[in-house]
Amino acid sequence: MRIVIIGAGQAAASMAARLRVRGHDGPLTVIGSEPVAPYQRPPLSKAYLLGDMGLDRLLLRNEEWWAEQEIELRLNESVNAIDKAAKLVTTDHGSLPYDALALTTGASPKRLPDAMGGALSGVHVIRSLSDVDALAPQMQAGRRMVVIGGGYIGLEAAAVGRKLGLHVTVVEAAPRILGRVAAPQTADMMRELHASHGVQILEASGIERIVGPDRVEAVALQGGRNLPADLVITGIGVLPNVSLAKEAGLHIDNGIATDDQGRSSDAAIWAAGDCASFPWQGERIRLESVGGAIDMGELVADNMLGAGRIYEPKPWFWSDQFDAKLQIAGLGTGYDHIVSRKGDGTHGGSVWYFRMGRLIAVDALNDARAYMIGKRLIEAGKSPQPDEIANAANLKVLL
Template sequence: MNIVILGAGQAAASMAAKLRALGHQGPITLIGDEAEPPYQRPPLSKAYLLGEMGLDRLTLRGAEWWTEQGIILHLAERATGIDRARRVVLTDKGEHPYDALALTLGASPRRLPQTMGGHLPGVHVVRNLADIAAAKPALVAGRRLVVIGGGYIGLEAAAVARKLGLHVTLVEAAPRILGRVAAAQTADMIRALHRAHGVDIIEGVGIERITGTEAADGVTLSDGRHLPADLVICGIGVAPETALAEAAGLAVDNGIATDAQGRSSDPAIWAAGDCASFPASDGRMRLESVGNAIDMAEAVAANMLGAGADYLPKPWFWSDQFDAKLQIAGLNAGYDQVVTRPGAGTHGGSVWYYRDGRLIAVDALNDARAYMIGKRLIEGGKSPSPEAVAEATDLKALM
């Protein structure tokens, strides 16, 4: 069976490795539009942007590994279409026939429209190596940065910029930071951390536009204030890459829609990672995380070879900001109660999420013990009562 993987990120690398580990002897081809072989994305907004990690440590596999595994890389090659009738991927450099095709296309950062100044030089996003190469020279101590968006990417970029000595203002249109992804108690801990390091956080105020003629020189807020800026970083979320799938007539529903095993509406085409949505108990789910990219890609690899097993996610996430690590286990969607526990340090603690009396997620800031125990409880289907979590002197006793 000739397998083509379209997209060359974490999911693609994990899928290719798993196919070989499971004994697939046929051709495997990876096609990616970037010039670099598959690399890690999370460090881009953290250690790599700070200069603490080089490209050699960013790449997921050395060049010799791909050769040894007999996996063909077609890099700096942009896919232009999928001919489902002929089972061929069309690119700007040729055609690639397949017996089975996997779409691991990831997601793209949302940008402000041109009418709001989103096109101006000096306005940056953080998603790939090219984005970092464009932003890094401007991150000079003493300069003024405005970060638009109070999600994890925006907060991580703000933390790095402060560590580099910039004056940083972060603007969040929603009533508070992390409004879509975390409880107010977690947001309170993260806000206190940033303010302790000198980040100015403005919440509940929208963006009127980014100002400037030749380049961005500031941000006008919806309340009339103007924030001078030498550069702007937009961290307003990502959208799944679905254009190729839509053009090919595949079903799309908050990502490329797959069945429980990762198969798209075309039985010869599969999808995994940030671009894919799969069935969940309350609708469809799409996860944007390294953990999901790896786990779903490996599950789909097995199913491409006939395993026939449904993908059951075990969600986990993390975010490094300043000297703090936020670790998250589970999914907090639909929570109706939270329990908080203090941590050992100044900036730390854990937030435990419940829905209908059942533990569904844990946020742990600088509290690896709470994260590990919470993760094991959730994955094991165990749910200590909120009162037990609040009162426990030793979390391990909850196991």
């Protein structure tokens, strides 16, 4: 069986490795549009941007591993079309037949429209190695950096900017930072952390446009205020890369729609990672996370070989900002009750999310014990009473 994987990120690397481990010894090809082998993305906006991690440590596998596993890694190659009837992939280098095809095309950052100054020099996004390589030389001490978007990517970039000595302002259009992904209590902890390091956060502040003839000079806010800026980072979310799948006639619903085994609307085509949506607890979701890419990539590999496994995700995430670590277990969407606990340090604590009496998620800032216990409880389907969590002298008793 000839297997082709389109996209060369975490999901692709995990899928390819799993296929070999599970005994697939047929032709296996991974096609990536970037010129570099699959690498870790989370350190890009942190250790790599700071200069604490080189490209060699970013790579998920070294060059020798791909050769040893007899995996054809085709880099700097773009896929133009998928012919489902002929089971043929066409790229800018030719065509390739497949028996089973996997789409791990990831997601792309949303950008401000050109009319709002999104194309000006000095305006950056953070998603790929080339994005960060272009940004890093601009991160010079004393410069003024404006971050548009108060989500995790924006806050991580703000933290790196301050550590490098830039003057940093975060602008969030919503009433508060982390509005789509975390409870107000978690946002409060993160806001206090950033304020203690000198980051200015402006909430409920919409962007009118980025000002400059050719290069950014300022960010104009709705209401008339101008923020002088030497560079701008936009962290306003991502969109799944579905154009190739859509043109091939695959069903699209919040990403490339798959069933609970990772199969798309075409029986020979699968999807995994940030580009794929799947059924979960009565809705269709995507998991934009390393853990999700690894788990779903391995699941699809197993199911390509006939395992018939059902995808039952156990979501977990993390975000490093300054010297603090925020760890998240579960998905807190749709919560109706929150319990907060203080941590031991100055900036720390945990936030526990409940829906109809059931524990569904925990955010833990500099509180690894709360994270691990919360994660174990959620994955075991156990839900202590909210007052038990609030009043426990030692969280271990909850287990």
